[in-house]
Amino acid sequence: MAEVSATQEVGFVELAARPDIERPRAPAHTIGDVAQDLGFRERLFDKTWVRRALVLVVLGIAWEAYARYAGNELMFPSLSATLDAWWQGMRSGVLISSVYGTLQVLLLGYAVAVCISVVLTTFAISTRVGTDVLATMTAMFNPLPAIAILPLALLWFGLGVTSLIFVIVHSVLWAVSLNTLTGFLSVSQTQRMVGRNYGLRGVNFVVKILIPAAFPSILSGLKIGWAFAWRTLIAAELVFGVSGNSAGLGWYIFQNRNALETANVFAGLLTVIIIGLFVEGVIFRTIEAATVRRWGMQG
Amino acid sequence: MDQSDVSRAGLREPLLAVDGVTLQYATREQIVTATHRVSFDMFGHDRFVLLGPSGCGKSTLLKSIGGFLKPVEGEVRLNGRRVSAPGADRMIVFQEFDQLLPWQTVLENVIFPMRTTGRFPRSEWADRAAAAVAKVGLSKFADAFPHTLSGGMKQRVAIGRALAMEPQVLLMDEPFAALDALTRRRMQQELLDLWAEIRFSMVFVTHSIQEAIILANRIVVMTPHPGQIIAELDATGFNYDQSGSDEFVAFQQKINDMLFGHEDTAHG
Missing domain, CATH: 1.20.5 (Single alpha-helices involved in coiled-coils or other helix-helix interfaces)
Structure with a gap:
């Protein structure tokens, strides 16, 4: 304590001065490579x-x-047996037509949902009431499993593609809308002001500023929506089997389980996984590489 | 010379007139008065600096000139016409680096306001944008995306983009505040060089007394709570080379005293 008060009395004490040192720059050629290639x-x-x-x-x-x-083909077929069954399914065309049937319904439902979502979020972002409406609706419907409204869809639209589309739209719409709205709301104030500085308003403002600025969120919403659509559709097909004239992948899986063709069941599941990997790894990755990665908005 | 300039200034119409402007904005709990009946006249080619500590309403005032905030009292006039909405005749350069749109290259960023406003014929866009990018010394980076540029380069693009539109007045909201000191110093000189070449009119907001003296020909000094203008000073004849001179230091001290009283000295 005594020491501290002593230094305080003295005040600011400068250190002993040391002489300046100046060095000439080394010529560049004496330093060698500044950057080296990785192995x-x-x-x-x-x-x-x-x-x-x-x-x-x-x-x-x-x-x-x-x-x-394990050695039990009936309960758990091996990878080679599954691949064999998958190849047979592809060659006979059964698996291909199942995939075709499922993808058709899936893409249609997905497209409809995305279109509705665009309209909804544009409306939501234009007015404060719209934001409240959409926020409330997504909070209500997003947690509601699509499969839970399938019985209702069957009652309204009957056994057919319309019911499938309805449940897909339900499962995709809220996920995509929620992400898009969140993305819109988190666009930086500066970028908004830049847009308005150039006189952009309404739909023009949404298209030229908000959508590109919120693109990382929109894209992640589209990805989640895609996964939801898959799950919903496969589940729905499992529940009511044939839709119209085309049998889907879900039906293929269900039928083969009934026939105890477990390798075929695995082949069906493998197909779902392969398509999932392809869409995620090729389609969405390509979109990402051309947009958000190129723009430095996502690492 | 000075005398005749002043008298001519008295005769001609101001480019930008801020006339008894009171600005308020709402927070969650209360309505805050940002500026109270502030007035000034700015003339063509002015390098007009709004100087004051944070909270003095200088940025809010700039946003109001930009048309983002309606005065509750008084009005802002540009060439005699009341400002009521944002517009590209008052291009704004912000402090934040994200003012460049990340999904467009440097050149596209410069073209973007021309495209959205239809300011020039379409055939001129590319040339005008390239010229603006060259003017701020970034021709080599014309096709680069903003995230690959340094902070100083981003601000240069923003300045180039604004100047390319040939706005009536350039509004700058602390554009160099987020830069490091050395870059900041270079940007100030580049801005003055650009002004010497094009002689644009600008309103520049800063909280640095030194920056204000170097850049301005006219300094408005503001105090906070609520924002008021306490002085409008002539700052012609000061540039960076004189920043050590007695006159410069005396002028700096004078502004410092206005802002903080006599007992306090400037820190930075």
């Missing part, structure tokens, strides 16, 4: 798809090993 292995493992493919290979090996160890 082949580092560059290879830097590629996301290489690392992900490796994960797939490991999972595949684990599957095959367990199936051989």
Whole structure:
């Protein structure tokens, strides 16, 4: 304590001065390479798809090993048996037509939902009441499983594609709208003012400023919506089987389980996974690479 | 010379007239008065700086000139016409780096306001934008996306984009405040060089006394709670080279005293 008060009395004490040092710059050629290339292995493992493919290979090996160890084709077919069944299904055309039937309904439902979502969110962002309406509706309907309203859809629209579309729209619409609205609301104040500074208003403002600025959220909403649509559709097909003249993947899975063709069931599931991986890994990734990644809005 | 300038200024119409403007904005709990009956006249080619500590309403006042905020009392007139909405005749350069639209390249960013407002014939857009980008020294980066640029480069693009529109008045809201000191110093000089070349009119908001003296020919000094103008000073004849001179330091001290009273000295 005594020491502290002593220094306080003295006040600011400067340190002893030291002489200045100036150094000449080293000529550039004496320093050598400032940047060096990475090695082949580092560059290879830097590629996301290489690392992900490796994960797939490991999972595949684990599957095959367990199936051989269990040795029960009826309960848990091996990867090779599943691939064989998948190939047979593709060659006979049964699997292809199932996929075709399912994708047709899926894309139609998805497209309808996205269109409705665009209208809803544009309305929602233009007025405060609209925001409240959409926020309340998404809060109400988003947690409601699509499959729970399937009985109602069947009652209203009968056994057919319309019912399927209805439940898909329900499952996609709220997820996409919620994400889009959140994206719109979180567009930076500066970018909004930039747009308004140039006299942009209404739909023009939404299209030229809000949608591109909120694109990362919109895209993630579209991805979630796509996954929801898949789940809903497969589940719905499992429940009521044939829709009109086309049998879908869900029906293919259900039918083969009844026939105890477990390898075919796995082949059907594998198809769902493959399409899922393709859409996520190729389609959405391409869109991302051309947009949000290119713009530096997402790492 | 000075005398005749002043008398001519008295005769001609102001480019921008802020006339008894009171601004209020609402927070969650209360209505805050940002400025109370502030007035000034700004003339063509002026480098007009609004200077004051944070909370003095200078940025709010700039937003009102931009047309984003309606005065509750008084009015803002540009060339005698009342300002009522945002418009591209008053291009704004913001402090934030995200004012560049990340989904457009540098060149597209400069073209964007021309496209949305139809300011120039379509055939001239590319040339005008390229010229503006060259003027701020970024020709090499014309096709780069904003996220690949440094903060100083982004602000240069924003300035180029605003100047390319040939606005009546350029509004700058602390555009260099988020830059490091060395970049900031260079940007100030570049802005003055651009002014010497084009002689645009600008309103520049800052909280740095030194920046105000270097950039301005006219300084409006504001105090907070609520924002009021306590002085409008002539700052012609001061540039960066004189920043160590006695006159410069004395002028700086004078403004400092106006803002903080006599006992306090400037820090930075």
